[in-house]
Amino acid sequence: MNPVLVIIGPTASGKSALGLELATRPSLRLAGHDFGGGTIINMDSMQVYRELPIITAQPTSDERARAPHRLYGVLPAWEVGTAARWREMALVEIAAAHDAERLPILVGGSGLYLRALTDGLSPMPEIPAPVRAASRALWEELGPPAFHARLSARDPATAARLAVNDRQRQVRAWEVLEATGRSITVWQQAPNGDPPAPWRFVTVLLAPDRAWLRARHRRRFETMVQGGVVEEVQALERLLAARGRLDRLTLDGVALPALKAHGVPELRAYLHGTMNLAEAIQRAVLNTSQYAKRQMTWARHQIMSDTSIETTETDQLRDMEKFLNNVTP
Helix, strand or coil: CCEEEEEECCCCCCHHHHHHHHHCCCCEEECCEEECCEEEEECCCCCCECCCCCCCCCCCHHHHHHCCEECCCCECCCCCCCHHHHHHHHHHHHHHHHHCCCEEEEEECCHHHHHHHHCCECCCCCCCHHHHHHHHHHHHHHCHHHHHHHHHHHCHHHHHCCCCCCHHHHHHHHHHHHHHCCCHHHHHCCCCCECCCCCEEEEEEECCCHHHHHHHHHHHHHHHHHCCHHHHHHHHHHHHHHCCCCCCCCECCECCHHHHCCCHHHHHHHHCCCCCHHHHHHHHHHHHHHHHHHHHHHHHHHCCCCCCCEECCCCHHHHHHHHHHHCCC
């Protein structure tokens, strides 16, 4: 079974640099298979949007010239990317990399996207926009404890495995109930969905020190500001407005994912005069660091296995090489 290397971890943990270091090597060996270098495939839900190359830290033109990069900037910001849509594109790119005798290297922090490949997707129906909007409104009205209690009354099995403050998954479970009358757990266990991808996934989790990572978040965002990220967000607003697609919060009742990229809400607040630039930077760095903590918590509970390791920022390449050399066929 052909292998796929996965480098996952919190935002700004060094995934892209490590992936590029490996992809540019003239030969790679993993799980008994030899490859002539690697192809980097984006596994980040925000780096798919072409209008946000700076704020989502997409590879530069020089980096793209050093090794093949796929699925970066492939969607316009006015569209809603989904795990299912990304999965379809990733299946094509992974197969193409294998055909070219290159190692597919998935790089990113989206655990949902990874699970869409490794576990497949259940045959979940589309949820009407009004139902999604009403479910979010109910969360805002009730607050986390009361919402969780109401979900528990209708779907105790699902509620029992969700944290009280897990807004995204609780609202998702509620809207599925409202739209279909069936528990999301039932849907997830249903057959006839998209099956797991037919490859062996070898996963490396980067786990840098939290203090180091917080400092890196600040340095990176300040560098982005110097590199024109404010103008990038301003151009995005103008583009969406010109297309009649811009609303401060939603598009057709569904929040535009591109407007939720880390730093975008804070810089929009600055552009609209409700926050000064220093406050926007501080808030963006804080929110990014909090998100990175949640990423690590999720990863440690969901993806660790006998083909996964944790490594720190100072030992990434050494630990990666040692790990890859010891993966058995």
